[in-house]
Amino acid sequence: MNEIPEGTGKQEPKAMEFTKCPACGSIKRLSTCLIDKLKAKGWARAEFECSEVKLIVIMDPIMQNLIPMGSQIPAMEIRMDICLGCGCQYAIKVTETSARVSPPPTKMPSAN
Numbered sequence: 001m002n003e004i005p006e007g008t009g010k011q012e013p014k015a016m017e018f019t020k021c022p023a024c025g026s027i028k029r030l031s032t033c034l035i036d037k038l039k040a041k042g043w044a045r046a047e048f049e050c051s052e053v054k055l056i057v058i059m060d061p062i063m064q065n066l067i068p069m070g071s072q073i074p075a076m077e078i079r080m081d082i083c084l085g086c087g088c089q090y091a092i093k094v095t096e097t098s099a100r101v102s103p104p105p106t107k108m109p110s111a112n
């Protein structure tokens with residue numbers, strides 16, 4: 001694990017990177033393999049990166065209605081990939097971020 005040092009400002013995100021599969025130790029990953037093939041053909045920029053991203057937001061359901069709309073709440077952005085050594089899906093980068101509180105989705109009236 002490589003921990004990226006926290007910035008000096010309060011808004012700087014804190015992040016952790018995992019360069020090896022936690023199960024088998026392989027560094028070969030599905031997205032890197034596919035992106036390397038694109039780069040070999042000249043169909044992706046050298047700096048191009050891509051992986052599945054999940055945003056994890058945790059809210060206390062009892063307190064949820066007390067938090068003003070638009071407030072920033074702590075969240076985690078998780079970049080996932082799949083190990084080509086054993087097939088294990090694991091987090092390659094975890095970044096502290098924030099999410100904005102938005103109103104719950106409204107249901108469209110059904111056409112019955």
Ligand SMILES: [Zn+2]
Nearest residue numbers: 021024083086
């Ligand atoms: Zn593995």
